[in-house]
Amino acid sequence: MFSYFLSFSPWSVLGDILVCSTAFTIASFWPLLRKYLHRSPLRKVAGPPRESFLKGNLGQLFSPNGWDFHRNMARTFGGAVKIYGLCGDEQLYVSDPKALYHIVLRDQDVFEETEYFIKSNLVCFGAGMLSVVGEQHRKQRKMMNPVFNINHIRSLTPIFYRITNDLREVILSKFTGAEPGASVEIEMMHWMKRTALEYIGQGGLGYSFGAIGDEATSEYSNSVKNFTTVIFRLSILRQFVPFLSKIGPSWFRRAVVCVTPVKRVQRLREICDVMYKTASTIFNEKKERLALGDEAVKLQVGEGRDVMSILMKENMKADIKDRLPDNELLGQMSTLIFAAQDTTSTALSRILYVLAENPGAQARLREEVTEARILAKGDVAYDELHALPFLDAVVRETLRLFPPVYMIHRTTQRDVTLPLSTPVLAADGTTELSSISLLRNTNVIIAIEAANRRMDVWGSDAGEWKPERWAKLKEHERSETEPKLPGVFMNTMTFLGGGRSCIGFKFALLEIKVVLSILLENFQFDLCPDKKYAWKLGGITTPGIEDDPVPKLPMRVTRVKL
Structure with a gap:
């Protein structure tokens, strides 16, 4: 006993x-x-000194003003640089073309998304493409690929023009009572965000957020506009998500989050709750319409041509083994909204900013799009719009030099050796390394902006904005001996490459070109002389004014078509 x-x-x-x-x-x-x-093989690789043992270089890597740190690493140490993460963890910062080819194409199963990226996205968006790996990701990608083909994107062109014409009318309303030829200060980042949200709403989900309109607002748009800023400020805390996600059941973790006395954590929870609530409402409505047949689907916004309507219909027709469950379809919705809104609005804001810095290029582009619209007697058709040479060059060059997402993380799934196209000087300062050995679970950072600015790819003027270069760089004219970047978009890493490349980049390119064609025909954009502009690093780069933490892009806008 x-x-x-x-x-x-x-x-x-x-x-x-x-x-x-x-x-x-x-x-x-x-x-x-x-x-x-184990003695880390990265001990042989040169890199900057760490700020502290606890945070390593993460404070510099994720600093909103960390441009010099990122750009100096590539200039000083070459295409493969050792940096430090938490508690002495050694990581590799990569911009070398051959190494990137192995990371995103040849050995993409070895270099997988980091666990903290996957786990935190799963919490925020659900089981969409940004939150799953391996076979589950391949299955989702296979189902999504046909939805983003050129023919389907082409069919969205009228929807995109309708939204942008509404945007034009809103901007025109700002000139009410102004003298002819007068300029009006308008916060353009605000309107680019609203426009991008409505694009993905109508073109992606078949749903209008009511984002275009002088006083337009919604619970969703008010919540999600700060998502990227909030989650970026939690970048170091996100490193612990894989460990925290293993503690107790989901209801317990939710309860812990709810009582966490950190304002940014609570703000992120509120945003994610609104995203889930909105996506669930849209998804359930679409399921009901699909059950009623095609005529009911066509009555919704987008007339059934939106991405999710097509995806859900294709999913219903697929073999049972290939179908995506409802929770994964729902996850795609939140993923699409996030991935398509901030990146595209930032790209549009950057193009307007660069054109304001280069008034000659802006005037030339205005002339091109105006002539095209006169010839088309209105909105320019999909193929003709993409054929406009200077518009295409401006978009390509800006996305090359200023990618909205400037770095992406990967983790090795096994020990691997990464070859380099250009040797780097070792940490001892005397020998050179033509390849680098990596242990399993080593964090590898794909340095997108650094890769896009490599002089061995783009020449000695790689750091300059020169849209004219694209007239000389047709794909068939490139030398076979020149290093190539393994991206899906014109020898750049802006939209990545391989199985985790940006699936919606053609959607984004059409959106950007439609907006530019209409806005530049009607307005001239200049920087405000009394403002000190500063582009801030985040999960996505954002424009702002010095000493003001709120992302914004105030511009002086002048009517050119009266």
Whole structure:
């Protein structure tokens, strides 16, 4: 009897808890412990000194004003640079073309999304393409690919023009009462965000957020506009999400988040709740319409041509083994809204900003789009719009030099050797490395902007904005000996490459060109002389004014078509 009670004594229970806790800790931190137990091969790679043992270089890497740190790394150390993460964790910052080819194409199964990226996206968006890996991701991608083909994107052109014409009318309303030829200060980032949201709403989801209109507002648009800024400021905390996600059931983790006394955490929770609520409402409405047949689907915004309507119909026709469950379809909706809004609005804002800095290029582009619209007697058709040479060059060059997303993270799934097209000087300062060995669970950073500015790819003027270069760089004219970047978009890494490249980049390009064709025909854009502009680093780069944390792009806008 005594032995029976002894087996259930508090000491026995405490011992079990200690054993389980120790096992959990070792399992969670084993990737980091393994690097300490083995001599890291990255010790041979040169890189900047860390700021502290705890944060390493992460404070510099994720600083809103970290442009010099990023650009100096590539200039100083070359295409492969060692940086430090948390607690001495060694990582590799890569812009070398051959190494990138192996990361995003040849060995893409080895270089997978980081666990913190996947886990935190799963919490924020649900089980969409940004939140899954391996076979689950391939299955989703296979189902999504046909939805983003050129023929389907072409069919969205009238919807895009309708939205942008509404935007033009809103901007024109700002000139009410102004003298002819007068300029009006307008916060263009605000309107680019609203326009991008309505594009993905109508073209992506078959739903209007009511984002275009002088006083237009919605719970969703008010919540989601700060998502990128909030989550970027939690970048270091996101590193711990993989460990935290293993603690207890989901309801317990939710309860912990709700009582966490951190304003940014609570703001992110509120945003994610609104995103889920909105996506669920749209999804359930679409399911009901699909059940009623095609005529009911065509009555919705977008007339059934939107991405999600096509995807849901294709999913219903697919074999049972290939179908996506409802939770994954729902995850695609939040993923689409996030991925398509901030990146495209930032790209449009940057193009307007660069054109304001280059008034000659702006005038030339205005002349081109105006002539095209006169010839078309209105909105320019899809193929003719993409055939406009200077418009195409301006978009390509701006996206090359100023990619909205400037770096992406990957983690090695096994030990691997990464070859380099150009050797880098080793940490000892004397030898050169033509390849770099990486242990399993090593974090690798794809330096998108650094890769897009490589002089061995683009020439000595790689850091300059020169849209004219695209007239000389037709794909068939490029030398076979020149290094190539493995991206899906014109030898750049802006939309990445391989199986995790941006699936909606053609959607984004059409959106950008439609907006520019209409706005530049009607308005001239200049920078405000009394403002000090500053582009800030984040998960996505954003425009702003010095000493003002709120993203914005105030511009002086003048009517040119009266």
